[in-house]
Amino acid sequence: MKIGIIGSGNVGGALGKRWAALGHQVLFSTRRPDSEEMKTLVASAGPRARATTAAETVAASDILLLATPWPVTREMVESLGELNNKILIDATNPLLPNLAGLEFANTSSGAEQVAQWAKGARVVKAFNTIGDNIMEQTTFGEISPVLFYCGDDKEAKQTAHQLAAELGFDPQNAGPLTQARVLEPFALLWISLAVKQGFGRDIAFQLLKR
Amino acid sequence: MKIGIIGSGNVGGALGKRWAALGHQVLFSTRRPDSEEMKTLVASAGPRARATTAAETVAASDILLLATPWPVTREMVESLGELNNKILIDATNPLLPNLAGLEFANTSSGAEQVAQWAKGARVVKAFNTIGDNIMEQTTFGEISPVLFYCGDDKEAKQTAHQLAAELGFDPQNAGPLTQARVLEPFALLWISLAVKQGFGRDIAFQLLKR
Structure with missing residues (x-):
């Protein structure tokens, strides 16, 4: 696939490097x-x-990965213009300063905002719930951490699923784009444990089924 | 321990039965x-x-488990009167009708409300993030699902930790009571997957560390 990275920081850099190593063409967007x-x-x-x-x-690019810091996300996305039905994978989280919470939660989500700003794009939320260190080295021994995605477009979700599976994640369809209202707080759980509560960043979740 | 169950429905019933079987004295509160x-x-x-x-x-009871349906929680808790430093384990979730979201999220939480209503109690949030079926049969093969708790009182948290470990959970301290702002949405992730997104109720999460 031809993957464009919008926001070439820690998350965009980690994912872009790994997808390039796996054979995809990767463009890192930068000023x-x-x-x-x-x-x-x-x-x-x-x-x-x-x-x-x-x-x-x-x-x-056929596929865009959005991995901007939240405060510049709206301006960046709107500056992209008409996106002609491209798939946009939203890996952002609408974090408030000092991890005080999320700008949107419960009644809306960053993903739903991004879908309004990204004209003509098919938005799928993914790669927002764990740190870039887990994107760089995904598995825990033999275990694949869960990677939830959500969205309203089937093909966009299949693309996110495949790109996550290629990295070694256990990709799981969490439902429609409104499920970002629980996936973004799920990110805040990971972030708060990793950064504030002493767990460190080498943590992730396995989905258990029986 | 002497454990009192406030709200003897599915969750309170499942936990009370298992703790009684493990040797604790259990009182089920009921009208x-x-x-x-x-x-x-x-x-x-x-x-x-x-x-x-x-x-x-x-x-x-030395310890109270709160497992009421959210709409009656405030009235029930306030009716208990002065709680004299007892430990109260809050297993509720402030769910809106039809699982449309949470009544409090992001800037407050059910647990913080309960702590205001429960006069003199030491509140710890726990047992809210998975269904009563996982409380009845906890492990997945050999694997213990994670059970996060949070609170501001050390002894209350130690008690929740022990009661979760006895059931076969992997208990994890998620931090202060404000962390209920992420643990309650984490519950909504479990609930939405189990009830609306086709995963079924036999799911849980393992915390991976490396």
Whole structure:
């Protein structure tokens, strides 16, 4: 697949590198393709990755991964223009400063906002519930952590499912896009445990069934 | 321990039965101790369980488990009067009708409300994130599902930890009582998957660490 990364920070960088290593074409969107940071990222991602402008990233990609810091998300997404039915995987979380909570929760979600801002895109929420360290090294021994996704477009969800499975996750369909109202707080559970409650970042969840 | 169950429905019944079988004294609070339903529950819970009024349940118990349907929770808790430093384990979730969301979330939580209503009690949130079927039969093969608790009183949290461990859970301290703001949405994730998204109720989560 041709995957464009919007927001080439920790999460976008980790996912882009791994997908490039798995054989996908990856474009990292950036305002400064020639910065040392981007050169380092592109070099470590190998020959199938490149850094370029947001406009070229959108034009040349079938699938967009949105991994921006929440405060710049709206401006960034709206600046992308018409997205022509592209699949947009929303990995953001609408975090308030100091992890004080979520800007939207319970009665709406970041994903539902993103779906309004991303004109013409098919939005699926995924890759928001665990840290970039788990995206870099996914499995725990033999165990695959669960990776929930949700959305209203079947093909977009199948794409997120496949991209998660390729990384070693156990991808699970959590339902329609409104389920982001529980998946974003689920992210805050992981973040609060990892960052504030002393668990550290090497934690994840396995979905148990019987 | 002497455990009083406030709200002797599915969750209170399942936990009370198992704790009685493990050797604890259990009182099921009820308005109708002589109803067929309560007689059946008490009979199945064995010789260490009894049904009685809320007033006697509170007076005779060291620890209270709150497992009421949310709409009656405030009235029930306030009717208990002064709770004299007793430990109250809050297993409720502030669910809106039709699982449309939570009455409090993100900026407050049911647990924080309960702590205001329960005069003089030491409140710990626990046993709210999975269904009563998982409380009845806890493990998945050899695997213990995680059971998060949170609160501001050390002894109350230790008690919840022990009572969860005795049932076969992997108890984990999620932090202060404000963490109920993520544990209650975590419950809604379980509930929505189990009831609405086709996963069924025999699901739970294992906490993975490395």
